[in-house]
Amino acid sequence: MSLPTILVADDDRSIRTVLSQALGRAGYQVRATAHASTLWQWVEEGEGDLVITDVVMPDLNGLDLIPRIRRIRPDLRVVVMSAQSTLTTAVQATQRGAFEYLPKPFDLKEVLAVVARALAAPASVVPAAATAQPEEQMPLIGRSVVMQDIYRIIARLTTSDLTVMISGESGTGKELVARALHEYGRRRAGPFVAINMAAVPRDLIESELFGHERGAFPGATSRVAGRFEQAAGGTLFLDEIGDMPPEAQTRLLRVLQDGEFTTVGGVQPVQANVRIIAATHRDLRQAIRAGTFREDLYYRLNVVPMRLPPLRERVEDIPLLARHFLNACQEEGGPAKMLDDAAMAPLQAYRWPGNVRELENLMRRLSALYPQETLGADLVEHELEEAQAMSTPATEVAARDNETLSDAVGRHIRHFLDTGQDGMPLHDIYDKVIAEVERPLITMTLSATRGNQIKAAAMLGLNRNTLRKKIRDLDIPVVRGGG
Numbered sequence: 247m248s249l250p251t252i253l254v255a256d257d258d259r260s261i262r263t264v265l266s267q268a269l270g271r272a273g274y275q276v277r278a279t280a281h282a283s284t285l286w287q288w289v290e291e292g293e294g295d296l297v298i299t300d301v302v303m304p305d306l307n308g309l310d311l312i313p314r315i316r317r318i319r320p321d322l323r324v325v326v327m328s329a330q331s332t333l334t335t336a337v338q339a340t341q342r343g344a345f346e347y348l349p350k351p352f353d354l355k356e357v358l359a360v361v362a363r364a365l366a367a368p369a370s371v372v373p374a375a376a377t378a379q380p381e382e383q384m385p386l387i388g389r390s391v392v393m394q395d396i397y398r399i400i401a402r403l404t405t406s407d408l409t410v411m412i413s414g415e416s417g418t419g420k421e422l423v424a425r426a427l428h429e430y431g432r433r434r435a436g437p438f439v440a441i442n443m444a445a446v447p448r449d450l451i452e453s454e455l456f457g458h459e460r461g462a463f464p465g466a467t468s469r470v471a472g473r474f475e476q477a478a479g480g481t482l483f484l485d486e487i488g489d490m491p492p493e494a495q496t497r498l499l500r501v502l503q504d505g506e507f508t509t510v511g512g513v514q515p516v517q518a519n520v521r522i523i524a525a526t527h528r529d530l531r532q533a534i535r536a537g538t539f540r541e542d543l544y545y546r547l548n549v550v551p552m553r554l555p556p557l558r559e560r561v562e563d564i565p566l567l568a569r570h571f572l573n574a575c576q577e578e579g580g581p582a583k584m585l586d587d588a589a590m591a592p593l594q595a596y597r598w599p600g601n602v603r604e605l606e607n608l609m610r611r612l613s614a615l616y617p618q619e620t621l622g623a624d625l626v627e628h629e630l631e632e633a634q635a636m637s638t639p640a641t642e643v644a645a646r647d648n649e650t651l652s653d654a655v656g657r658h659i660r661h662f663l664d665t666g667q668d669g670m671p672l673h674d675i676y677d678k679v680i681a682e683v684e685r686p687l688i689t690m691t692l693s694a695t696r697g698n699q700i701k702a703a704a705m706l707g708l709n710r711n712t713l714r715k716k717i718r719d720l721d722i723p724v725v726r727g728g729g
Contacts, residue, residue, distance in 0.1 A: 248275075249274060249275050250295040250296065251275040251277065251293065251296075252269050252276050252294065252295070252297075252361065253278075253279075253285055253288055253289070253296070254266065254276060254277070254278040254279070255278075255282055255284070255297070255299040255308065256278075256280065256298075256299070256303070256327065257280045257302075257304055259280070261327075261350075262278040262279075266278050268354045268358065272358055272361075274361070277293065277294070280303070281303065281304065282299070282303045282305050282306035283306065285311070286306075286314065289315050289318070289319060294322065295322075295365060296325065297315065297324045297325065298325045298327065298361075299311065299325070300326075300328065301326060301327070301330060301335065301339075302328070302329075302330070309326070309338050312324050312326070312339070312343050312344055313342050313343060315343075316342075316343045323345040323364040325344065325345055325347075325348060325360055326339040326347050326348065328348075328349060329349075329350040331349035331350070331389040331393075331394055331397075332389075332397070333386045333396075333400060333426060335347070336349075336394075336398055336400070336401040337401045337404055337430045340401035340402060340405075341401075341430075345360075345367070346360045347397075347398060347401060349394045386419065386422055386423065386426055387566055387570050388560060388567065389562075389563065389566065390555075390562050390563045392555040392560050393555075393560060393563060396423065396554065399550070400423070400427055401430075403550065404431050406432070407521045408549050408550050409502075409521070409522045409550065410424075410427060411524050411525070411526075411549070411550070411551050411552065412424060412523065412526075412552045412554060413525070413526055413530075413551065413552070413553050414527065414553060414554030414555070414556070415527055415554075415556045415601055416603070417557075417601030417604060418554040418556060418557070418601045418602060419554060419601075419602055420485065420527075420554060421525070423552065423554060424438075424485075424525060425438060425483075428481040428483075428523070431481070433480050433481055433521055435479070436478070436479035436480025436481070437477055437479070437480040437481075438477075438480055439476045439480065440483040440485060441455065441473050441484060441485065442485040443484065443487055443489040443494075444489040451490065451494045452493070452494050452497060452510055453472065454473060455472050455494065456474055456497065456507050456508070457470050457471045457472030457509040457512075458470055458512075459509050459510065460511075462511025462512075466511070469509070472509065474501070474507060474516070474518055480520065481521045481522075481523060482520040482521070482523070483524075483525070484498075484523070484524040485524075485525050486525065486527070487524040487525065487526050487530075487547065488526040488527075488528035488530055488533055488539060489528075490539075492540070495539065495543050499542060499543045502546045502547075506518055530544055531544075536694075537694075537705065556598070557605060558597055558598055564590065564593050564594050564605065565590050565593075565594075567602060567606075568605065569584070569585070571605065571610065572584065572609050572613060575609065575610055575613040575614075576613075580613050580614065581619070582619060583619060583620075584619065584620055585626070586620050586621065586622050588623040589621055589625070589626045592626050592627045592630060593626060608626075608630070612625065612626070681720060684716065684720060685722065688702070688706070688716060688717065688722055689723075691706055692722070697724065699713055699717075
């Protein structure tokens, strides 16, 4: 049995050498070339079991070669490499029929894993080539490893209508990702309709989502289409889904299960022809445990989970983002501005509680307030200090709303260990920390159940006698008459 042959095309000699040696050690035969025309000749002659090709080569764009390969040898898998690590490159590679997209610089272990997976995959799972879309400038900027993972997920979802759940802190760009999923997806010809659950009054959410009939409630003087009807044939983006009230959650679950809905005050079912993309900055699993979010709805929405990283996890993207926002200011009629190299250090050291949105606002402020064409580190540091000084208790609370429970507990434990307790030496801290967490947990649960200890024990997953003992040991006030 002959060894599989890998055809490698890249105009960078060092990459050809590294790939040839790594693939050779893994037991494959390798033929490598610097020219797309030579690669095409090998493919036409029936050579190779797998192609690994760069995008930019002297004689031809590797992306343009993929459909040609698919036409004459549809079972030949193509893996695309590119230093142009953008969303557009990832999407175009996938839509034209590439088996996988690898951003440069790549990890050799990942390359070998992709090669093994491609050679083992049955022909039926190789994506069919799609009609190439004209390149659009999407507002997703970044070449960090975490952003490359986001690009690849978006690219893989362009050929399906799977429901997506986007999670991430405020300001990380959840709506931008939702729009990218729509613009590059199968429903791009249809409308993109967004609704923010946190911005709609609770008693109006069902009417906003599903519409209402004339006379359905006081003031309903005519029939009004809801967001599900407005988004027909396209995408419905449910932002801040964690703020949806329970009654609306029940109706949404029914729509996802049955594929149809009725307007408020209506009786005739309406077909739901939308793709759902949801987003939240909350920990929905914690909301499920607290009883504020339905677990069955969570699993209906969380078909494809996507976590957007906070800016502090992708600091290598900050220079690219900063320049992008300064250029955007110039395109809008502002003066041409640039940051000097020293200005990047304070930008990358800052924690960015407001994430990319906060960085954009800073760049707009710098562009508008300072006459210098080149902005230095002193100006950046001054603005960042001003932003921190202007921080109000309300904005601090909003920033901490992005914290997970683990983050908050960790912050307090760190302070506890750094300062001691009332200046006394620390000992038996395990029991002390557990007690500090247990007391508010039990107190708030009892408050939520209005003192009903049976319900509180069920919510906490504790035996009722155990709960009573903890109430006694922790000296928690008991509301009498709650059960």
